[in-house]
Amino acid sequence: MNFCRTRLTRTIIAACICLALCLARPASAQRLSTSVLPQHYALTLTPDLKAATFQGVESIDVTLAQPQNFITLNAVDLAFQSVTVTAGGKTQKAEVTLDPLKEQASFSFPDSLPVGKATLSIRYTGILNDKLRGFYLSRTARRNYAVTQFESTDARRAFPSFDEPAFKATFDIKLVIDAADTAISNGPILRETPGPTPGKHTLRFLTTPKMSTYLVAFLVGDFQCTSGAQDSVAIRVCATPDKVAFTPFGLDVAEYVLHYYNTYFGIPYPLKKLDLIALPDFEAGAMENFGAITYRETDLLLDPKTASLSAKKDVAGTIAHEMAHQWFGDLVTMQWWNNIWLNEGFATWMANKPIAAMHPDWNIDQDVAADMDNTLNIDAQPTTRAIRAKADTREEIEQMFDGISYGKASDVLLMVENYLGPETFRKGVHNYLAAHLYANATAEDFWNAQTATSHKPVDKIMDSLVAQPGEPLLTFGEPAGGKVAVAQKRFFLSPSIQPDRTQKWTLPVCFKTATDEPRCELVTPTTSSVNAPAGKLFFANAGGKGYYRSAYPPSVYAELLAHVETGLTPTERISLLGDEWAQVRANKASAGDYLNLTAAVRADPNAAVIDSAVSGVNAIYAYIASKPEQKAALSAWIRSTFSPAYASLGQPAAADSPNKRELRANLFLVLGINGKDPAVISQAREIAEKYIADPASVDPSLGQTALSIAAHNGDTALFDKLQKVYETSVDPDVKENALGLLAVFQNPNLELRSLDYALTDKVRSQDAAIQIAIPLHGDATRDMAWRYIQSHWSAIQGLLTPELGNILVSSTGSFCTADGRASVQQFFATHPVASADQAVKHALEHIDGCIELRALQQPQLGAWIAAQPKP
Ligand SMILES: [Zn+2]
Numbered sequence: 001m002n003f004c005r006t007r008l009t010r011t012i013i014a015a016c017i018c019l020a021l022c023l024a025r026p027a028s029a030q031r032l033s034t035s036v037l038p039q040h041y042a043l044t045l046t047p048d049l050k051a052a053t054f055q056g057v058e059s060i061d062v063t064l065a066q067p068q069n070f071i072t073l074n075a076v077d078l079a080f081q082s083v084t085v086t087a088g089g090k091t092q093k094a095e096v097t098l099d100p101l102k103e104q105a106s107f108s109f110p111d112s113l114p115v116g117k118a119t120l121s122i123r124y125t126g127i128l129n130d131k132l133r134g135f136y137l138s139r140t141a142r143r144n145y146a147v148t149q150f151e152s153t154d155a156r157r158a159f160p161s162f163d164e165p166a167f168k169a170t171f172d173i174k175l176v177i178d179a180a181d182t183a184i185s186n187g188p189i190l191r192e193t194p195g196p197t198p199g200k201h202t203l204r205f206l207t208t209p210k211m212s213t214y215l216v217a218f219l220v221g222d223f224q225c226t227s228g229a230q231d232s233v234a235i236r237v238c239a240t241p242d243k244v245a246f247t248p249f250g251l252d253v254a255e256y257v258l259h260y261y262n263t264y265f266g267i268p269y270p271l272k273k274l275d276l277i278a279l280p281d282f283e284a285g286a287m288e289n290f291g292a293i294t295y296r297e298t299d300l301l302l303d304p305k306t307a308s309l310s311a312k313k314d315v316a317g318t319i320a321h322e323m324a325h326q327w328f329g330d331l332v333t334m335q336w337w338n339n340i341w342l343n344e345g346f347a348t349w350m351a352n353k354p355i356a357a358m359h360p361d362w363n364i365d366q367d368v369a370a371d372m373d374n375t376l377n378i379d380a381q382p383t384t385r386a387i388r389a390k391a392d393t394r395e396e397i398e399q400m401f402d403g404i405s406y407g408k409a410s411d412v413l414l415m416v417e418n419y420l421g422p423e424t425f426r427k428g429v430h431n432y433l434a435a436h437l438y439a440n441a442t443a444e445d446f447w448n449a450q451t452a453t454s455h456k457p458v459d460k461i462m463d464s465l466v467a468q469p470g471e472p473l474l475t476f477g478e479p480a481g482g483k484v485a486v487a488q489k490r491f492f493l494s495p496s497i498q499p500d501r502t503q504k505w506t507l508p509v510c511f512k513t514a515t516d517e518p519r520c521e522l523v524t525p526t527t528s529s530v531n532a533p534a535g536k537l538f539f540a541n542a543g544g545k546g547y548y549r550s551a552y553p554p555s556v557y558a559e560l561l562a563h564v565e566t567g568l569t570p571t572e573r574i575s576l577l578g579d580e581w582a583q584v585r586a587n588k589a590s591a592g593d594y595l596n597l598t599a600a601v602r603a604d605p606n607a608a609v610i611d612s613a614v615s616g617v618n619a620i621y622a623y624i625a626s627k628p629e630q631k632a633a634l635s636a637w638i639r640s641t642f643s644p645a646y647a648s649l650g651q652p653a654a655a656d657s658p659n660k661r662e663l664r665a666n667l668f669l670v671l672g673i674n675g676k677d678p679a680v681i682s683q684a685r686e687i688a689e690k691y692i693a694d695p696a697s698v699d700p701s702l703g704q705t706a707l708s709i710a711a712h713n714g715d716t717a718l719f720d721k722l723q724k725v726y727e728t729s730v731d732p733d734v735k736e737n738a739l740g741l742l743a744v745f746q747n748p749n750l751e752l753r754s755l756d757y758a759l760t761d762k763v764r765s766q767d768a769a770i771q772i773a774i775p776l777h778g779d780a781t782r783d784m785a786w787r788y789i790q791s792h793w794s795a796i797q798g799l800l801t802p803e804l805g806n807i808l809v810s811s812t813g814s815f816c817t818a819d820g821r822a823s824v825q826q827f828f829a830t831h832p833v834a835s836a837d838q839a840v841k842h843a844l845e846h847i848d849g850c851i852e853l854r855a856l857q858q859p860q861l862g863a864w865i866a867a868q869p870k871p
Pocket residue numbers: 001002321322325343344347
């Protein structure tokens with residue numbers, strides 16, 4: 001799956017310390033016995049899209065390992081009409097007992113079933129719910145659609161099943177639907193026959209390979225598709241009929257990515273077809289159902305002529321992520337949810353490769369370095385967890401789909417790949433996959449395959465990173481005589497937390513200097529010094545691919561600061577900026593030190609480097625500079641620091657590279673929002689007007705940034721225009737942007753209008769909670785949004801699916817005062833959000849960190865400001 005609403009946070013929230021919006025969704029777990037194993041399901045579903053119900057006729061072939069007179073499987077919110085079992089030549093009727101808490105149904109039989117094969121025959125009914133999970137209803141103004149979302153444990157809402165990832169089976173799926181409708185499932189349509197009743201037709205799909213229940217999908221409606229092909233696989237990108245025009249971009253990406261993966265894995269995509277389908281209502285970003293990947297419309301559909309670069313990166317990246325799952329997850333599946341990182345970490349790491357190859361000018365490697373920096377900040381909080389953690393209960397499984405399973409696991413893979421070399425690592429990946437086709441695997445299976453292929457201690461490295469929570473801080477001495485001293489300890493952002501000194505890692509650490517090529521050394525728990533190059537400009541994270549924080553002696557750091565633009569690559573600069581910000585958080589460096597480093601990269605030509613530098617500046621502005629005169633001084637510093645770089649880019653031109661467009665937009669944003677540059681603000685208003693009138697007339701990255709600045713300072717007329725764009729545009733990207741912008745207006749009347757609007761039926765339930773969470777991130781809008789949430793809780797609570805509840809709760813972590821903290825804590829203590837108790841803990845910890853940061857750094861910032869030359 002993919003949950004990250006990156007675009008929303010990137011373009012709208014100009015200042016936050018990094019609240020991860022990649023969050024959990026729920027699941028329940030009450031393990032089934034392994035004495036009954038499913039082999040094959042034959043499933044006929046007859047949905048009634050008007051009545052929002054469905055009928056199911058199912059047979060399941062199972063094998064019994066021991067004689068028994070009952071069979072237990074998963075089912076929830078299903079009503080059973082009849083259940084029989086045929087075994088040993090005899091058919092018996094079952095007595096059905098439901099356990100709603102365990103989400104199980106038990107079938108007991110008068111006579112014991114013999115060891116060996118048996119077939120269950122089940123007739124049942126269910127409801128097409130409106131909760132975005134199981135078999136659910138999605139609506140447009142024209143009609144209803146019946147669609148599915150099963151990960152983690154919601155297949156049991158659509159059909160009685162052995163709903164655990166290790167119970168793989170084959171599936172024959174038949175759908176009985178209106179004659180005018182079509183349907184999409186995992187396999188291609190094998191046969192279409194009229195009936196069984198007038199006005200209906202029956203679609204039978206090709207039998208699937210062995211697969212897990214959470215990857216089954218069936219989608220009913222009037223979807224239309226753009227078709228293509230790659231390596232003998234039929235590929236389609238599908239949407240509701242009004243949105244087919246936005247499918248070709250995704251098809252191009254999917255065709256490129258399929259061939260890339262076939263070549264990389266050395267294992268061809270295993271099905272005959274691949275469909276990518278945009279659904280009007282969808283909780284997550286996308287879901288990797290085998291052969292039938294489903295998406296939020298904004299994560300698949302766009303118009304390349306008017307979409308910003310970040311929108312293109314999001315769509316392309318989400319497509320590549322879900323397609324990587326066809327191998328990592330669908331073909332080879334984790335044994336149990338505690339190893340979900342084998343799915344999510346791999347898909348996150350892998351997705352960058354084809355997109356970087358397809359678009360070398362998108363600088364994907366720099367985005368990867370920036371993502372790693374964000375993850376290191378999440379992992380330096382005390383409530384972080386190990387990549388592989390115990391996940392037996394519902395609550396524990398829920399917590400597995402987070403920035404650790406996605407971000408940290410992919411960073412660890414990147415570091416190990418960098419250490420082994422890409423080709424050795426690729427062979428290890430191939431060997432791992434080839435050994436577990438259509439089956440399940442554990443973490444050990446992966447790192448043992450890599451250890452055997454590379455003959456390097458990958459098992460020790462990965463075990464130390466996968467089984468332990470948190471991250472190492474490596475503190476280096478002065479390199480001398482070909483050696484450098486190194487000490488490691490667990491790093492926390494908060495200086496008040498003392499690490500457990502016994503926690504150590506085994507890590508590859510890659511060094512470079514101005515004259516020496518990068519080379520890697522292994523740092524183990526007992527290492528106190530390693531071989532190091534002797535040249536000047538010593539840097540201990542060559543390539544910025546190492547998952548650790550670095551600290552240098554003052555003389556080494558001073559040299560890096562002086563030569564940061566000439567001696568380091570862009571990804572290394574991003575890594576150094578992240579390390580310096582971490583030092584500020586830990587009170588080992590001052591906010592002024594960070595601003596000095598930012599000044600040293602102010603003219604950097606890479607958009608992602610500027611973005612990284614600016615994110616720390618924005619955090620200093622929002623959280624450390626709480627006095628008005630400090631904010632005013634920082635605004636002046638931002639203008640004098642970044643205006644020359646912005647001016648040097650000149651007017652947008654058709655020949656501008658994607659990086660140049662993004663860089664211009666990034667500089668424009670910081671000057672307009674926290675720089676409060678009057679010229680930029682008035683220019684933003686003009687560009688925004690032009691962009692609304694004709695999106696093709698303005699560079700999309702600049703146009704959307706201008707809209708963001710204009711909306712922050714906007715009036716009723718602009719609000720009305722954006723609301724009209726949201727209500728009338730058919731372009732999902734344009735629509736989502738317009739809606740999100742309504743939530744950043746700082747005028748209190750307009751903020752209230754936006755909050756009220758989110759609760760009307762004009763805003764889909766998948767978007768409403770996010771919409772209400774956005775103003776929690778703004779200094780000027782936070783208090784009113786929080787009061788509104790509390791006073792409208794009964795209406796808001798009804799919108800909260802587990803993922804959306806997590807986003808809302810996490811957003812309350814942007815308070816930075818003791819009063820705010822007390823209010824958040826009290827409210828959620830008496831108004832618990834389902835499956836969000838971890839998110840409440842994270843939010844409170846985030847507030848604590850911010851209060852501590854302000855108390856420690858505000859005086860230092862005051863001194864730094866006083867020491868600046870007067871303009
Ligand atoms: Zn995923």
